[in-house]
Amino acid sequence: MGISERKEKILQAVVDSYIVSCEPISSSTIRQTYLPELSSATIRNELATLEEMGYLEQPHTSAGRVPTAQAYRLYVDKLMPRRKLSKSELSIVKQYFNEKITEIDDILKNTAKVISEITNLTSVALIPNVKNARIEDIKIVKLTASSALVIIVTDLGVLRDGMVELGEDFSEEYFFSASKFIGKAFKGYTFRDLVEPDRAIEEIKNEYKKLFDVIYTMIKNYATGISDVDVVLEGSAKLLDQPEYANVEKAKAMLEFLETKEQLMPMVKNNSAPDDMRLNIRIGRAGDDEGSPECAVVTASYSLNGVNIGDAGVIGPIRMDYSKVVSVLDYIGKTISVLPESKNNKEDKED
Amino acid sequence: MGISERKEKILQAVVDSYIVSCEPISSSTIRQTYLPELSSATIRNELATLEEMGYLEQPHTSAGRVPTAQAYRLYVDKLMPRRKLSKSELSIVKQYFNEKITEIDDILKNTAKVISEITNLTSVALIPNVKNARIEDIKIVKLTASSALVIIVTDLGVLRDGMVELGEDFSEEYFFSASKFIGKAFKGYTFRDLVEPDRAIEEIKNEYKKLFDVIYTMIKNYATGISDVDVVLEGSAKLLDQPEYANVEKAKAMLEFLETKEQLMPMVKNNSAPDDMRLNIRIGRAGDDEGSPECAVVTASYSLNGVNIGDAGVIGPIRMDYSKVVSVLDYIGKTISVLPESKNNKEDKED
DNA sequence: GTTAGCAGTCGAGAGGTTAGAGTGCTAATG
DNA sequence: CATTAGCACTCTAACCTCTCGACTGCTAAC
Numbered sequence: 133m134g135i136s137e138r139k140e141k142i143l144q145a146v147v148d149s150y151i152v153s154c155e156p157i158s159s160s161t162i163r164q165t166y167l168p169e170l171s172s173a174t175i176r177n178e179l180a181t182l183e184e185m186g187y188l189e190q191p192h193t194s195a196g197r198v199p200t201a202q203a204y205r206l207y208v209d210k211l212m213p214r215r216k217l218s219k220s221e222l223s224i225v226k227q228y229f230n231e232k233i234t235e236i237d238d239i240l241k242n243t244a245k246v247i248s249e250i251t252n253l254t255s256v257a258l259i260p261n262v263k264n265a266r267i268e269d270i271k272i273v274k275l276t277a278s279s280a281l282v283i284i285v286t287d288l289g290v291l292r293d294g295m296v297e298l299g300e301d302f303s304e305e306y307f308f309s310a311s312k313f314i315g316k317a318f319k320g321y322t323f324r325d326l327v328e329p330d331r332a333i334e335e336i337k338n339e340y341k342k343l344f345d346v347i348y349t350m351i352k353n354y355a356t357g358i359s360d361v362d363v364v365l366e367g368s369a370k371l372l373d374q375p376e377y378a379n380v381e382k383a384k385a386m387l388e389f390l391e392t393k394e395q396l397m398p399m400v401k402n403n404s405a406p407d408d409m410r411l412n413i414r415i416g417r418a419g420d421d422e423g424s425p426e427c428a429v430v431t432a433s434y435s436l437n438g439v440n441i442g443d444a445g446v447i448g449p450i451r452m453d454y455s456k457v458v459s460v461l462d463y464i465g466k467t468i469s470v471l472p473e474s475k476n477n478k479e480d481k482e483d
Numbered sequence: 484m485g486i487s488e489r490k491e492k493i494l495q496a497v498v499d500s501y502i503v504s505c506e507p508i509s510s511s512t513i514r515q516t517y518l519p520e521l522s523s524a525t526i527r528n529e530l531a532t533l534e535e536m537g538y539l540e541q542p543h544t545s546a547g548r549v550p551t552a553q554a555y556r557l558y559v560d561k562l563m564p565r566r567k568l569s570k571s572e573l574s575i576v577k578q579y580f581n582e583k584i585t586e587i588d589d590i591l592k593n594t595a596k597v598i599s600e601i602t603n604l605t606s607v608a609l610i611p612n613v614k615n616a617r618i619e620d621i622k623i624v625k626l627t628a629s630s631a632l633v634i635i636v637t638d639l640g641v642l643r644d645g646m647v648e649l650g651e652d653f654s655e656e657y658f659f660s661a662s663k664f665i666g667k668a669f670k671g672y673t674f675r676d677l678v679e680p681d682r683a684i685e686e687i688k689n690e691y692k693k694l695f696d697v698i699y700t701m702i703k704n705y706a707t708g709i710s711d712v713d714v715v716l717e718g719s720a721k722l723l724d725q726p727e728y729a730n731v732e733k734a735k736a737m738l739e740f741l742e743t744k745e746q747l748m749p750m751v752k753n754n755s756a757p758d759d760m761r762l763n764i765r766i767g768r769a770g771d772d773e774g775s776p777e778c779a780v781v782t783a784s785y786s787l788n789g790v791n792i793g794d795a796g797v798i799g800p801i802r803m804d805y806s807k808v809v810s811v812l813d814y815i816g817k818t819i820s821v822l823p824e825s826k827n828n829k830e831d832k833e834d
Numbered sequence: 835g836t837t838a839g840c841a842g843t844c845g846a847g848a849g850g851t852t853a854g855a856g857t858g859c860t861a862a863t864g
Numbered sequence: 865c866a867t868t869a870g871c872a873c874t875c876t877a878a879c880c881t882c883t884c885g886a887c888t889g890c891t892a893a894c
Contacts, residue, residue, distance in 0.1 A: 158856055173868050176857070194856050194875045271624040273634060281634060281641060283624060290632060290646070308659055368719065369738035372731050380723055380731065387720035509887060522837050527888070545844045545887045 135185065141167060142178050143187055144211040147199045151453055154375045156196030201450060204415050204428070208454050215455045217463055221250050225460075229467055236260075236289050236441055239471065241364055243434065243444045243464055248367035250460050253452060254390070256431070257444040258400050259362035266322050270315040270347065272296075274304045282347055287439065296346045310340045314347060327352055363393040363400070376426075376449035385425040389418050390447070402433045402443045410465075411458065412443070415450055428452055432461040434468050441468075486536065492518060493529050494538055495562040498550045502804055505726045507547030552801060555766050555779070559805045566806045568814055572601050576811075580818055587792055590822065592715055594785065594795045594815055599718035601811050604803060605741065607782070608795035609751050610713035617673050621666040621698065623647075625655045633698055638790070647697045661691045665698060677702055714744040714751070727777075727800035736776040740769050741798070753784045753794045761816075762809065763794070766801055779803055783812040785819050792819075 135143075145166035149157045159175040167175065179197050182188045187203040190196075199207070217225075228246045233239055240257040248255035265286035273281045279297045283290060318326075326348075368390060377383040389395055395418065402412040410433040418424040430452075431445030444464075446457055486494070496517035500508045510526040518526065530548050533539045538554040541547075550558070568576075579597045584590055591608040599606035616637035624632045630648045634641060669677075677699075719741055728734040740746055746769065753763040761784040769775040781803075782796030795815075797808055 156856090160856080171868050172856095173858095173870095174866085177867085180858080190857085192875060193858090194854095194873085196856065269626070271632070273622040273624060275620075275636060275641075281622070281636075283632060283634070285626060285632075290626075295641070367742070369735055369742055372735040372738065378731055380729055380734070383731065383734070384720055384723040387723065391718070391720055507887090511887085524837050524839095524889095525835085528836085531889080541888085543844055543887095544889090545842085545885095547887065 135182075135187075138170075139178055139182060140206075140211060142175060143182060143199075143203055144207065146179075146188065146197055147203055147207045147211065148213075150199055151451055154451060156191055156198050158196035161196070199451075201415050204450055204454070208413050208415070208458075212455050212458070215459045217250075217459055221460070222463070224250055225464060225467055229471060233471070236436070237362075239436065239468060240434070240442045240444055241366075243468065244364055244366040246464060247444060247446055247460060248370065251446055251453070251457055252367075252370055252373065253446040253448040253457070254368050254371050255366045255444065255446050256390075256396065256400050256429075257364040257366075258397065258431075258442050259364065260440065260442040264322055264324060266320065267318045270311065270318055272307045272311040272314065272343070272347075274302070274307045277301045280307050282350060284351070294350050296343075296350060298343065298346065307343075310343050313340050314344055317344070318351070323351065363396055365390055371448065374449045374451075376451065382425060386418075386427065389425055389427075395424070396447075399429050399447070400431050400443055400445065402431050411461065412445070413454070426450055428454075430454065430457045430461065432465055434465055436468055436471060486533075486538075489521075490529055490533055491557075491562060493526060494533060494550075494554055494557065497530075497539065497548055498554060498558045498562065499564075501550055502802055505802060507542055507549050509547035512547070550802075552766050555801055555805070559764050559766075559809075563806050563809070566810045568601075568810055572811070573814070575601055576815060576818055580822060584822070587787070588713075590787065590819060591785070591793045591795055592717075594819065595715050595717040597815060598795060598797055598811060599721065602797055602804070602808055603718075603721055603724065604797040604799040604808070605719050605721050606717045606795065606797050607741075607747065607751050607780075608715040608717075609748065609782075609793050610715065611791065611793040615673055615675060617671065618669045621662065621669055623658045623662040623665065623694070623698075625653070625658045628652045631658050633701060635702070645701050647694075647701060649694065649697065653694075658694075661694050664691050665695055668695070669702070674702065714747055716741055722799070725800045725802075727802065733776060737769075737778065740776055740778075746775070747798075750780050750798070751782050751794055751796065753782050762812065763796070764805070777801055779805075781805065781808045781812065783816055785816055787819055787822060 142162060145162045146157045149161060149165070159172040159179060162175050163170060163172045179188060182203075183190065183197065187200055187206065188197040189200050191198060225246055228242050229239075233242065237259055240259055244255045244257040247253075267284060267286055269285040271283040271285065273283070275281050275295070278299060278301050279295060280302075282294050282296055284294075368387060371377050371386055371390075372383055377386055399414060399418060400412075402410060412429070412431045412433075414429045416426065416428075418427050426449070427447060428450045429445060429447045431443045433443050434441050445461060446452070493513060496513045497508045500512060500516070510523040510530060513526050514521060514523045530539060533554075534541065534548065538551055538557065539548040540551050542549060576597055579593050580590075584593065588610055591610055595606045595608040598604075618635060618637055620636040622634040622636065624634070626632050626646070629650060629652045630646060631653075633645050633647055635645075719738060722728050722737055722741075723734055728737055750765060750769060753761060763780070763782045763784075765780045767777065767779075769778050777800070778798060779801045780796060780798045782794045784794050785792050796812060797803070
């Protein structure tokens with residue numbers, strides 16, 4: 133099943149070369165720049181075999197070879213050289229994460245910007261799923277006579293506030309003490325727990341029952357609602373730098389794909405086991421159906437203080453510089469993981 | 484200075500025709516579909532004059548005429564037919580605003596979606612400047628032992644919360660009562676008031692002074708910060724439907740322009756006097772410099788219950804269906820203005 | 835002022851040709 | 865038997881040339 137070492141070398145030469153030139157690679161090119169110890173005729177023979185095996189394709193009879201998706205797959209899994217970032221690249225990353233970042237979301241947004249700038253590809257970030265956030269406390273603050281603001285504090289940070297309207301008036305002190313009861317009731321549950329009917333939490337049977345019910349409903353809506361995951365794009369225009377999308381038809385198909393978050397999300401989502409390298413490389417069609425554009429997605433899962441804060445990576449043509457992309461994602465991962473705790477944004481004043 | 488009525492008719496014919504075909508218009512086309520009572524020779528004479536006056540251009544000697552920016556200007560100011568929306572278009576608008584909308588931001592985001600769907604152009608929305616929001620109340624809620632969440636309630640809605648870290652521990656009750664003092668101190672000011680040093684508000688000289696100072700600093704940072712205006716884009720891929728951007732170079736220039744919010748914002752911002760129709764039509768270069776792409780922007784300022792909630796409109800090639808765009812923006816303006824008050828999101832339950 | 839008629843202009847597209855890049859095959863070589 | 869030099873063959877991209885027809889501008893007649 134495996135292929136000979138020499139075939140691997142040749143295949144790697146084809147992919148490496150094609151990644152930068154985007155033009156069919158000839159046997160003589162391989163000889164000249166990668167494997168001078170072989171004759172072009174020998175390389176031609178090997179190329180013919182590699183084509184039979186499904187790793188290469190010829191646009192037409194008298195043209196060089198182009199890697200197939202299968203070749204890229206082998207390339208990223210085995211052949212790809214590991215690369216270090218250059219000094220200028222390192223300094224770009226540093227620059228982006230040097231500023232004080234107070235919101236968790238902004239870390240991922242910055243990540244997307246950095247990735248796009250260094251790789252010159254379109255980047256994409258997935259901002260975390262609220263469903264897995266664990267409730268730490270619930271605060272209720274009176275706003276108008278009969279309405280209040282509900283703040284849900286979770287292990288991932290403070291959630292965007294929701295408004296409740298009660299229909300009758302209550303005092304500020306009422307909400308203040310209700311806050312304590314209700315906060316305690318929900319503490320420790322994730323949103324996912326609460327949306328499943330069979331795991332209903334023990335209800336409060338006292339004077340706060342009405343408020344409790346309203347908030348419970350709110351949380352359930354919140355968890356089932358659309359604010360599931362946020363997808364952030366950066367550098368969409370860079371798609372058009374790629375010769376693959378010089379054709380306006382293809383460029384449009386791709387841009388439309390990027391615009392529909394519902395299609396984009398599952399591509400970017402990292403499903404790999406949490407203990408492996410947490411790198412996700414997809415090569416091939418964007419969607420399952422015929423119409424969706426050909427592309428590749430490389431994403432990583434990022435953590436801060438051991439807590440997963442979301443995924444980010446690049447999306448682009450199948451012919452992309454995987455080696456560089458992987459190094460960048462990797463390095464950023466290390467940078468983020470040692471970022472100062474963001475909740476206490478007062479400590480790190482040193483500019 | 485003025486041009487004859489017949490010239491206006493001919494110019495209108497050229498623009499109307501060019502808007503749909505995007506191809507140079509010949510004298511015979513005008514005669515056949517717009518002005519059969521004239522001979523093509525007469526029309527040719529008039530076309531030559533209109534060209535001298537700067538309203539028309541010829542791509543080459545033996546081609547028809549194309550309108551200049553000057554022609555579009557006259558077109559939108561005077562010649563453009565006023566159009567009613569079709570039933571299907573009306574129902575699309577209705578559908579988007581029928582759902583319960585709880586956030587002010589979402590109104591504008593929906594507006595952008597509707598505009599893009601109906602006009603088939605890229606749409607853009609400007610979400611309002613927080614600097615002009617007037618503070619109604621400030622709530623402080625204890626989070627950890629020494630940190631608290633600050634919620635700023637304004638006339639435009641509840642602002643995103645900020646965290647303060649105090650360095651020493653306080654009780655929940657302390658924050659509760661501090662809330663009342665500090666809320667009263669800031670009530671009635673806009674962010675703009677607070678950021679200008681000469682209009683410092685009277686400081687609290689009591690036990691809450693430290694907390695007050697921290698919050699005051701936070702508000703100032705908030706007001707001067709980057710969260711000035713938010714720009715939302717919808718349907719960027721639709722640019723590529725336009726023959727003007729069939730050239731990938733031009734498409735890229737335009738997409739890049741859309742991506743840099745700093746350039747895009749001033750184009751979209753509506754500076755017209757508040758009492759006129761509050762419609763903003765810009766025709767010409769996107770930026771001041773030579774490199775920026777040619778385009779047109781049509782935006783409107785939208786209000787809800789008399790309060791301005793931001794601008795929205797379209798951006799696209801100079802050749803666009805201004806008549807349709809204006810009708811759509813107009814109709815949406817009317818729809819929004821009668822939307823039920825969004826803060827109390829419980830009343831309107833009738834689905 | 836309007837219009838028919840006509841010569842003149844220019845671009846888009848079709849067809850034909852060529853140069854050269856690259857292959858596959860064959861036969862020779864170690 | 866793997867490797868290789870040599871060569872005939874293939875195919876495209878680029879360039880030319882030519883023609884067709886869509887317009888115009890001009891002139892002269894109405």
